[in-house]
Amino acid sequence: MSRRAFTLVETLVTVAVIAALLAVLLPGLRAASGAARTTACTSNLRQIATACEAYVASNGAMPAAVLYLRDAGTVRTVAWDFEQRAGVATPGPLWSYTDTPLAVQQCPDFEGPSTFGADPYTGYNYNTSYLGHEGTYPTIAEDGTAIDGWRTARMGLPPTAVRDPAATAVFGDGGWKGGANKFMRAPLNRAEGDLGLVCAGTQSFRHWGGCTCCAHLDGHVSTVADPQRGALTTDQMARWVTDFPRNGFLSADDSAYGGD
Numbered sequence: 053m054s055r056r057a058f059t060l061v062e063t064l065v066t067v068a069v070i071a072a073l074l075a076v077l078l079p080g081l082r083a084a085s086g087a088a089r090t091t092a093c094t095s096n097l098r099q100i101a102t103a104c105e106a107y108v109a110s111n112g113a114m115p116a117a118v119l120y121l122r123d124a125g126t127v128r129t130v131a132w133d134f135e136q137r138a139g140v141a142t143p144g145p146l147w148s149y150t151d152t153p154l155a156v157q158q159c160p161d162f163e164g165p166s167t168f169g170a171d172p173y174t175g176y177n178y179n180t181s182y183l184g185h186e187g188t189y190p191t192i193a194e195d196g197t198a199i200d201g202w203r204t205a206r207m208g209l210p211p212t213a214v215r216d217p218a219a220t221a222v223f224g225d226g227g228w229k230g231g232a233n234k235f236m237r238a239p240l241n242r243a244e245g246d247l248g249l250v251c252a253g254t255q256s257f258r259h260w261g262g263c264t265c266c267a268h269l270d271g272h273v274s275t276v277a278d279p280q281r282g283a284l285t286t287d288q289m290a291r292w293v294t295d296f297p298r299n300g301f302l303s304a305d306d307s308a309y310g311g312d
Contacts (some may be wrong), residue, residue: 074106086260089160093225094273097154100176100223101250101267102150113147114208117184117235118207122200127190132178133157133234134171141170161258164231171234177253181238183208183269184309206243209310217269220310221302224266229295238309239282239301251285251293254300265304269310280304 061103092133107115119130129136134144147153159175166174178184185208190200200208214220230252237244237253254266256278263277279288290296302308 090259091158096271097267099156103146106149114183117180118187118188122187122190136169146210167231174232177236179222179233180235181243191250214310220269221266222269225256227266227299238306240306251289254294257297
């Protein structure tokens with residue numbers, strides 16, 4: 053028995069129906085995929101925040117954001133997520149408090165190089181303006197001895213000194229014009245004295261719907277969809293350093309970071 057082939061009109065109608073179905077279904081599939089990545093990111097940040105709580109319970113203080121220590125004739129960089137020496141990165145202080153550190157250190161919606169040394173995983177930053185202690189490169193004292201580590205660190209606030217833990221971000225999606233950043237900065241530049249550094253320490257609003265994820269000091273994780281330029285940010289800084297509004301602050305002032 054012979055079979056009748058599709059006519060040209062039938063073929064075109066079939067293709068049009070398939071195209072129409074794809075046009076209806078694809079946005080929903082993209083939204084579902086984007087929402088799933090956002091959920092994975094919030095899960096990562098919740099685990100990092102829990103690891104930080106365990107670190108505080110064991111050590112009595114928040115982990116340092118970054119310290120620079122003299123080590124066998126070179127400088128060893130100890131950051132909140134990784135240590136680096138001679139261009140080689142090794143696990144940092146929070147790893148031992150995380151069950152799956154390899155899985156939680158990378159934001160699922162970020163692909164790109166680290167902009168701080170040789171970090172193999174990127175995408176998240178840590179509140180350095182208010183919570184994380186921040187050291188400087190080793191210096192020489194008047195008596196000729198080297199000073200480094202905690203002796204040159206700007207100390208962060210202890211968790212008990214923060215007025216509103218639920219409103220204070222600890223970790224989040226880091227981003228600036230150059231890629232990712234790992235040191236979260238508050239917009240009013242009270243600790244750094246360097247507005248360019250502050251504008252490079254913003255959050256990336258890269259998740260579905262233009263939101264960013266952040267973990268707060270009280271342990272909860274939220275998404276924010278309203279990037280703030282920052283009260284002191286100039287047009288030049290917003291464009292060439294932050295890349296606003298793709299990246300931005302969580303608040304125009306320091307209220308989302310532990311300040312007034």
